[in-house]
Amino acid sequence: MKSFTVLQGIVAPMDRANVDTDLIIPKQFLKSIKRSGFGPYLFDEVRYLDQGEPGQDCTNRPINVDFALNQTRYKDAAVLLARENFGCGSSREHAPWALEDFGFHCIIAPSFADIFFNNCFKNGILPIELDANVVDGLFTEVYANEGYSMTVDLATQTIKTSLGETVNFQVDEFRKHCLFNGLDDIALTLNSADAIRSYEQGWREKSPWLFDVIK
Amino acid sequence: MSGQTLYDKLWHSHLVEERDNDCGLIYIDRQLIHEVTSPQAFEGLRIAGRQPWRVDANFAVPDHNVPTELHERSGGVAGIIDPISRLQVQTLDDNCRDFDILEFQVNDVRQGIVHVVGPEQGVTLPGMTIVCGDSHTSTHGALGALAQGIGTSEVEHVMATQCLLQQRMKNMLVRVDGTLQAGVTAKDVVLAIIGEIGTAGGTHHAIEFGGEVVRALSMEGRMTICNMAIEAGARVGLIGVDDITIEYVKGRPYAPTGEQWDRAVDAWRELHSDDDAHFDRVVELRGEDIMPQVTWGTSPEMVLPVSGIIPDPATMDHAGEREATERALQYMGLTPGMAITDIQLDTVFIGSCTNSRIEDLRAAATVIQGKHVAPTVKRALVVPGSGQIKQQAEEEGLDKIFIAAGMEWREPGCSMCLAMNSDKLGVGEHCASTSNRNFEGRQGFGGRTHLVSPAMAAAAAVAGHFVDVRNW
Numbered sequence: 001m002k003s004f005t006v007l008q009g010i011v012a013p014m015d016r017a018n019v020d021t022d023l024i025i026p027k028q029f030l031k032s033i034k035r036s037g038f039g040p041y042l043f044d045e046v047r048y049l050d051q052g053e054p055g056q057d058c059t060n061r062p063i064n065v066d067f068a069l070n071q072t073r074y075k076d077a078a079v080l081l082a083r084e085n086f087g088c089g090s091s092r093e094h095a096p097w098a099l100e101d102f103g104f105h106c107i108i109a110p111s112f113a114d115i116f117f118n119n120c121f122k123n124g125i126l127p128i129e130l131d132a133n134v135v136d137g138l139f140t141e142v143y144a145n146e147g148y149s150m151t152v153d154l155a156t157q158t159i160k161t162s163l164g165e166t167v168n169f170q171v172d173e174f175r176k177h178c179l180f181n182g183l184d185d186i187a188l189t190l191n192s193a194d195a196i197r198s199y200e201q202g203w204r205e206k207s208p209w210l211f212d213v214i215k
Numbered sequence: 216m217s218g219q220t221l222y223d224k225l226w227h228s229h230l231v232e233e234r235d236n237d238c239g240l241i242y243i244d245r246q247l248i249h250e251v252t253s254p255q256a257f258e259g260l261r262i263a264g265r266q267p268w269r270v271d272a273n274f275a276v277p278d279h280n281v282p283t284e285l286h287e288r289s290g291g292v293a294g295i296i297d298p299i300s301r302l303q304v305q306t307l308d309d310n311c312r313d314f315d316i317l318e319f320q321v322n323d324v325r326q327g328i329v330h331v332v333g334p335e336q337g338v339t340l341p342g343m344t345i346v347c348g349d350s351h352t353s354t355h356g357a358l359g360a361l362a363q364g365i366g367t368s369e370v371e372h373v374m375a376t377q378c379l380l381q382q383r384m385k386n387m388l389v390r391v392d393g394t395l396q397a398g399v400t401a402k403d404v405v406l407a408i409i410g411e412i413g414t415a416g417g418t419h420h421a422i423e424f425g426g427e428v429v430r431a432l433s434m435e436g437r438m439t440i441c442n443m444a445i446e447a448g449a450r451v452g453l454i455g456v457d458d459i460t461i462e463y464v465k466g467r468p469y470a471p472t473g474e475q476w477d478r479a480v481d482a483w484r485e486l487h488s489d490d491d492a493h494f495d496r497v498v499e500l501r502g503e504d505i506m507p508q509v510t511w512g513t514s515p516e517m518v519l520p521v522s523g524i525i526p527d528p529a530t531m532d533h534a535g536e537r538e539a540t541e542r543a544l545q546y547m548g549l550t551p552g553m554a555i556t557d558i559q560l561d562t563v564f565i566g567s568c569t570n571s572r573i574e575d576l577r578a579a580a581t582v583i584q585g586k587h588v589a590p591t592v593k594r595a596l597v598v599p600g601s602g603q604i605k606q607q608a609e610e611e612g613l614d615k616i617f618i619a620a621g622m623e624w625r626e627p628g629c630s631m632c633l634a635m636n637s638d639k640l641g642v643g644e645h646c647a648s649t650s651n652r653n654f655e656g657r658q659g660f661g662g663r664t665h666l667v668s669p670a671m672a673a674a675a676a677v678a679g680h681f682v683d684v685r686n687w
Contacts, residue, residue, distance in 0.1 A: 016542065017535050018414060018514050022654040027635045031280065031299040033254035033306050035367075051660040054299055083535065085415040088448065089654060091350040092252065093366035114418055114450050115350060115364055118381075122368035172236060172382075185368075186265070189376040192232055192240060196268075196378055199231040199242055207342070209471035209479050210244050214317050214338060215271045 002124025003182025007105050007152045009078025013068050013142050014043075019082060020089035021116065025098040029054050038094055039101030043069065069102075073146045081138055082109040086127075087116025096123045106152050108159075110135050121175050124182070126154060128169045154180050218489025220386045221453050222421040225361035225486075229344045237383045243373050244343040247329050248275035248316065250307040251635070252348025256371035257310040267314055268377040274338050275311050275318040277304045278328045279635045283598050283625035287637075291322050300636065327601025327627040330354040330568035334438065335601055337467025341456045341483040346373055351568045351651065353444040357437035358464065359456035359486040361421075364445065384451060385419055388494040390426035393502035398685035400578065401436030402570060402649065402668035404428060404500075405443040406508035410518040412498055417449030420496065423488060424454050428502040434463040435574035442569045443651050446515040455487030509555050509681055510653045510666040512543035517653070519555055521671070521683045527551035546655055547663050548643060556681045558665065561644040563588070563595040563622075563676040564658070565669050567632035570649035571600030573607050575669040580613045582673035582687055588621035589679030595622040596638065598630040622676070634659045647675040 029041045031054055044052040047069060049062040063070045069077070080099065086109040087095060096119045099107070105125055110132040112120075120127045130138075141163060142148050151160045154176060159167040178185060189196075204211050219227070232240040253275070260266070267273060280300040282288050287296055292308060295301035304321060311318035319326045325336060330351050333339035339355045345362035346352065348370045355362035365379065373379055389408055409416075422444050429437065437454050444452025454460075461480055464470050471479045506520035517540075519526075528540040528551065544551065549558070565571070565579050576599060588595045597617045599605040605627055608614055614624045631638040632650035640646050640662025649672050653664035667675065674684045 017539055020514075020652075020654045022633075022652070022657050026656055026660075027633050030251050030635065031297075031303050033258075033303055035255045035258075045656045045660065085418070085448070088414055089350065089445075089652060091348055091352075091364035091366055093255075093348075093368060096366075111415060111418065113415070113448065115366060119366035119368065122366060172238075174235065174238065184263075185380070186263070186372050186375045189240065189372065189378055189380060192378075193376075195232050195240075196242070196376065200269075200377070203229075203242060207479070207482065209475045210340070210343065212271050213469050214245075214274050215315075 001122060001178065001182050001184055004105060004124050004126050004154055004179045006154070007078060008149065010074060010076050010147070010149050011079040011081050011142050012074035012077035013139055014080055014082045015139060017083040018085045018088055021087060021092050021095040022089055024087070024095040025092065026052070028052070030092060030094050035097055036101060038098035039103070042098040042102045043067070076103065078103055079106045079108065079150055079152065080104045081135065081142055082107055083135070084110050084132070086112050088113040091115045093119045093122070096120050096125050100125055108135065108138065121179055124179070126152065126179060130167065130169060134167060217493045218491040220488040220492040220494065221359065221423055221455050221486060222361065222384065222386055222451065225342070225344065226383060229361070231378055234380070238380065239383060240378050240380050241344060243346050243377055243379055244272060245338065245345045246273045246370070246373050247333055247345065247347035247352065248273060249279060249329050249347070249349065250277045250303045251279045252367050253310065253370055254303065254306045255367050256374060257314065259371040260374060265375045267374045270315050272377060273316045273374070275307060275316050276326055276329050276332050277307050277321055279629045279633065280304055281321050281628040282636050283628050283630045283638055285626060288322065288626045297637070324602035324606065327604065328568045328571065328629055330442065331571060331600030331604065334358060334434070335467070335603060337464060337470035340464060340470060341460060341486055346379060350445045351442050353450065353452040354438050354442040354568055356441040356444065356452040357434060357454050358460055359454065359483065361451060363450040384421040385495040386493070387417060387420040387422045387449070387496045387498070389422055389424050389498045391424070391428040391500045391502055392426040393428060395428055395502045395505065396685060398670060398687065399505055399507060400668040400670060401432055401439040403505055403508045405440045406510065406515070406518050406666060407500060407505045408498070409443065409447045409515045410508070411500065412447055414446060414514055414516045415448045417444060417447040420449050421451035421453055422447060422449040424452065429454060430457065433574055434459060435572040438572065439569055443515070446651055456483045507668065507671050507684055509671070511547065511549060511555060512540070513546055513653055513655050514543070515651070515653060515666060517543055521555055521681055523555045525549050525551050525553040525555070558645060559591065559680050560647050560675055561593050562640055562646040563592060563672050564631040564646055564648040564650065565672050566596065566598030566600070566630050567650035568600065569651045570669050571598060571604065573604050575649065576604070576608050576613050579669040579673040580616045582670050582684060583620045583677060584616050586620055586677045588676045591679040592676055595676045596625055596631060597622050598625040599627050601627050631658050633657060647672045647681065
């Protein structure tokens with residue numbers, strides 16, 4: 001797993017609620033059997049004016065100039081500022097893959113959809129939940145200040161904005177530990193292999209119809 | 216001490232190790248696999264040199280990318296025209312062969328949408344924990360199983376460890392008492408629930424559906440409701456086991472038999488929330504109050520009764536709601552004050568893991584029998600959820616009813632629900648769809664989706680616009 005320690009970067013706004021995973025990465029790109037290369041198609045339907053196809057070279061596609069990520073000031077953004085229920089919809093991990101491939105390593109929103117939130121941690125992306133009014137304030141600052149950036153420090157659980165403000169955030173201790181150290185969570189779980197085997201044996205005795213049937 | 220909810224019972228019976236902060240390592244009985252979210256997981260296993268923990272816990276079927284037109288379908292995997300789709304389906308076949316996982320391949324009569332096939336085959340059973348790299352895995356909760364969608368990293372994790380590390384969810388009860396009016400179906404019930412609690416209403420919760428209306432539903436209807444728990448923000452939907460559940464499971468190909476069946480039924484009888492169980496949140500609806508529902512916007516919570524009027528953003532106080540409504544109306548090409556019944560339709564889609572089961576097809580056929588699709592409707596597709604449903608429908612003569620009405624009778628798959636294959640809407644087209652998501656572009660670039668029940672979709676196909684199927 002990729003690690004996350006300290007991130008310093010430009011903040012870009014995604015100013016709409018209920019951004020769904022179809023919007024983050026449309027379905028035609030899910031045909032890929034790879035984990036990488038989704039960045040050029042992030043937010044494809046609102047970022048470009050035409051319909052994107054997998055494998056397409058995006059350099060000459062007509063862009064939607066009103067879309068924030070197409071504006072020069074947000075070109076190298078690493079933090080995405082978003083609204084309520086970000087990442088709702090499907091379980092596609094292609095959504096965090098696309099965000100990460102584009103260059104986003106932190107997403108700040110008042111709330112996230114469960115599966116998306118979970119998928120972020122598996123890909124070195126830190127999703128941060130902040131109060132809606134704090135997020136509102138950050139949107140105002142992003143719009144008012146070109147080059148607005150922040151430093152996100154996972155160890156101290158603090159955000160320092162380029163205007164000098166500090167915001168604290170919460171993160172689950174175990175997730176923090178795994179993300180900070182970039183741990184392989186399969187290897188971690190396999191440390192409990194004896195417990196899994198022991199559970200499995202008892203469960204097999206209790207519910208034998210769940211075993212050795214599908215083959 | 217209060218009793219346990221169904222979710223609590225399933226959690227505790229699968230808990231391998233308790234961790235801090237209400238987290239736990241839970242054992243997974245079944246992993247359902249399809250072609251879209253699994254290739255990277257298999258690749259991860261290979262790179263790390265790992266093997267599946269328990270091969271017989273896994274089951275695979277391709278569904279998202281498969282063509283639904285017979286001429287393309289009859290060539291099997293090799294006949295899939297889109298080379299990228301073909302490679303993805305071929306990769307699933309290859310991975311299942313290499314790792315010795317049971318797969319129903321594309322032209323196996325048992326193939327179909329993973330969430331239709333699992334219960335139909337008895338691969339899904341009450342009391343199980345089930346995962347799949349697809350958010351509509353919540354469907355299987357209708358059988359009293361703890362079933363949820365996961366991302367690809369977790370697909371790999373479950374393959375390698377047979378476990379999932381997760382935070383325990385909160386408990387929500389949605390109770391629908393009373394009775395439904397004639398013409399009102401499970402789909403209308405779940406859309407009404409989403410309209411009530413919103414698309415984030417169930418976030419961090421497992422939603423159990425209960426009450427007289429839910430108890431009276433068939434398993435098909437119950438699966439429709441649990442399927443869309445995720446559209447209410449909940450990864451998990453649940454319905455307690457009763458005689459209807461047990462009767463449904465009995466005799467399925469992978470269900471237990473003989474002495475094991477009796478033992479299983481004894482265990483399954485316990486799979487309901489205790490009378491004194493505590494729920495963190497309870498939402499109540501009356502069945503009589505629910506009318507046929509139609510979504511008008513780009514989120515499932517943007518839903519109204521068929522008698523409704525398109526809302527006016529100018530009257531909304533909350534800036535976020537106003538902007539979201541304006542954006543949705545612009546995308547959908549609708550104006551405030553317009554009647555839902557005045558929305559003209561270009562396409563009708565009957566199918567998806569929400570509404571492609573035999574009961575759904577019967578409901579649509581009953582409405583459309585002896586009638587014809589309106590001349591203004593360019594295309595009407597009926598896509599059964601599995602090869603076996605297709606066969607059964609043909610034995611009942613439903614295919615002839617659809618074809619006589621001017622509808623296309625297709626091969627099973629996800630089809631236009633998410634338009635990964637060639638079944639997709641054109642720019643600006645309005646579609647009456649029995650699927651589950653009306654997001655921008657979901658059914659095709661620029662396409663406009665209206666979610667409805669199969670009966671409402673069939674009636675709309677005939678009229679060319681939405682009509683109240685209660686007056687049909």
